[in-house]
Amino acid sequence: MPGLYRLLLRCFPTSFRRRFGDDMAALFADRHAAARRRGHTAVALLWIRTIADVVGHGLSERRAVRRTEGTSLAGVWQDVGFAQRSSRWHWRSHLPTTLTLGRGGRFFRTMESMIMRPIARSRRMYLSLATTLLTVSLSAFLSTFAVVEALYLRDLPFPDSGRLFELAELREGQLRTPELDSWERLTSGSSLPATLAGWRETEFEVQGTAQNVELSGLSVTTALPGLLGLELIAGRPLAMADASPGAAPVIVLSRSTAASLFGDHPAAVGSPIRTSAGVFTVVGVVEQIARFPPGHSSSDFLTPLRPAAAGRVSLSPKVLIRLASNGDLHLLQSEVLRRLPNSDLALATAAGRLRLMPLAVPGANSVNGSMALFVHVSAAALLLVALVNISQLILLHLRSRSTEFAIRVALGASFRQMTARVLRDILLIGGISLLLALPISAWLIGRIQLLLELPDTGLRGNAELNILALELALGFVVAFVLLASVVVSRLLRTEARQSALRLAGSLSPIASKRPYLAKIHLFVQLALTIPPLVAALLLAKTYGAVHGRAEAFGGEGLAHVQLRPAPGFQSPADIPVLLERVRALPNVVAAAIYDAGAGTILRPGGRRSPFEGPGTEAGQVVRTRDISTGYFETLGIAVMAGRTLTDTDNSAAVINQAAADRYWPSGDAIGSTILLSREKYQIVGIVSNAHLGQLLMPIEPEFFMPQRHVFAARLVFRTSHHPRTALGGITTAVREVSPSQALSGFDVLSDALDATVQPYKTRTVLLASLAGVAMFLSVAGVLSVSELLFRHRRPEIGVRMALGATRAQVVVWLARSVVVPAIAGLIAGTALYLSVAHVLEATLFGVQTADTAPLLGACALIALATMAAAASQAARVSDVDLAAWIRNGQT
């Protein structure tokens, strides 16, 4: 230890060292011995005071020598080793530091690396790193906020909003409004399986008021208010006649708009409004037009949509669709092809570019608000961690500029001037980050929307969300600037109060606290990283399980349509006739009929019937399905034993493996007689288990009986290509048997599976993004904390290596100092996760919140990243070349 003090004495001029060096070393040895008797804390405090004393007074003494001896600044710099003429070192050098002593009393490079390199090099790096950290975390926060709000917390105020869609066409990677050739031909008639309404967004300025008021609203077809469930509270709704060429311009206002313009909404009806688009007469007032069009918080008015004369609709309106209860896109597309065969819309349909963009995300409302809160809190915690990291960077940078501040104070700079210099950097970081975060988050939301086919949301169009998210982001940035300002002013005020000669002494009380704060920072950061990372791993595992089950179902080319009783299809005897026609089609591989009430993977359902069999209790009910021949072949369900049903079977039944295991554990199910709904059946076959209800529900015992009626029958078929391509042929084949037979409820298995998997994919993407940001911030934080912790120990590093420690040993010794706070952080993070894990239970499948594999995986990943970052910093700090120092010896 006294030897280390001797090293520190290099701060003083050579003459001073020769004169008082021994005495000072002896004095320090006495004080060190006394401190050792009091404990480690006293020793640490002694070292900190000593370093500050030596650095401060050493530099002051050198300055005094310069004044008295007339030595030039260059000479002083040369004496301490800062000279640009040094062949071993240049202030712009990026090489690792070395301990170098040479003739002329060059200062050892440890001090140079602590002071000159940060001043010379780090301002650009530290500004870039701080801005990047804040931009990334702000962008993640804003985009997460907007998407989660739209997905999980904001129900649409429209009736049956799950069946409302916006028609869009995918062109060149973007969703656009499709071109409509003839609105009337498309929408007329009753066989269209949907109700269509068109709208265009309109704006104008109301004139003649005290202040011109800008209103934004919609030009709509007459069906739209009904689709949105808009409540008329005064006057009348828009009529078809209002859209006729030459009709008087009329307008329907929202309640709030009518009140603001006329004071009271009933007074508005019949009143004229002078606008920049002409004079309108108010014919009605509706309650509110909230959250329409998509991405907007509200609209102020409705005017009639006037199509161009004779056919083509110029500037095609956007199309709102409410699908019929048993309607779907494919049937709609069939009607489009039939009604407008050569239209642009038909071309888009045939090319598969049409999309139905839901106004509400299917299944989103089934996820509880706790999930949203979990994501919000995680995102906010990440932003907080980023701000703490940046504050750390600022402190590091300020510390490295302490000599510069001392010189400026010595030259007469005021505290205000020095504060302004530093605050400029802080405001630069905050301002640039906010400016960059807004477009980046808008881009992120757009990408997420396209990837997950979500409705328009968030920053791109929702004014309400825009304001709220911006307010939150601004609040964070302002809090960051204020916090940084307080820290900086305290730091600078402390330095400014002392004289420049005591700068290092005033810095040391602050520095003495920082190693502990740095370790606490590391602990908190790792603790906050664990929950989103574990949640992301769990959700990824869930998504994998769900996707795997969907893939394993093997539903390529499978679809069904609903049949109703009609002439030609009215008795069970008609079923084989119909199936023969359908199976004869070129693309159809297999087909069958089943009872619609039985349900399949495509439409959950199932009939439960009383069951009496061996070993059953009274009142037992089981799931039953009425099927035709070919059912198992069509669905790809293997026959495990016995046979399937034939056309002549009336009292035969087939069971699945689960039923055989449950009720015939001895394996003698075949030939058994059972009662289902008090009717006698004989078991003739056993089939493998299949998820015929919902994909993610457990397998139940099932009993299959012959189809005995045609009410609510469904035709299920498997094709060699996409089922949509066979729909036309199937429609024709069905109508050959029953000319007036209507088809409805066309569902494709692949679409149903996608809809099942979609919510899991959405959640996984969200949490994985958050977890990625959390890991990035963790690594950045560990790097900055390690830099802070290790830099203090550079003199000690030099001594250890001089005494024979290898670089690897030094790296291990340094890295060990972050092990304890890292382990504590992981334990606390695990406890934090387990306390909030119940929030995720409803969203998981095939995995539990307490599963050890994701938890251990997350901890291992973070531990690995932490130690790698700490080791890399330790390796950089410990790059000391002692050869020259030892060779030249102390002077």
Added chain:
Amino acid sequence: MSKTDALRHNVDRLLPLKPVAFQILLSLADGERHGYAITQDIAGRTHARMRIEPGNLYRSLKALLDDGIIQESERRPAADFDDERRRYYRLTTLGRKVAAAELARLEALVADARTKRWASSRH
């Protein structure tokens, strides 16, 4: 200029003393001491309110030596009590006068302060 006047001029030139320098002179007023003893004496006398680090101490000692206020002592304690690493310091004649003059200056300052209303109202 007479010898007395020269001495007075030298004393005036050196005032006011820095607090650390004055404390060192007070420590040496009782006899010769080395550096560690000086710091111990100051800490004891000020009830640990003033802790002087080695760098600060020896810079002050250097300044006092250069001004002729103190000098290194040639005498050494008994061998059993001596530490040959240490150097002992003592006051010079100029040093005694400077210490006395500084004490008088501080006494006058305190007396002047006591005439103020805020000082009397504290009692």
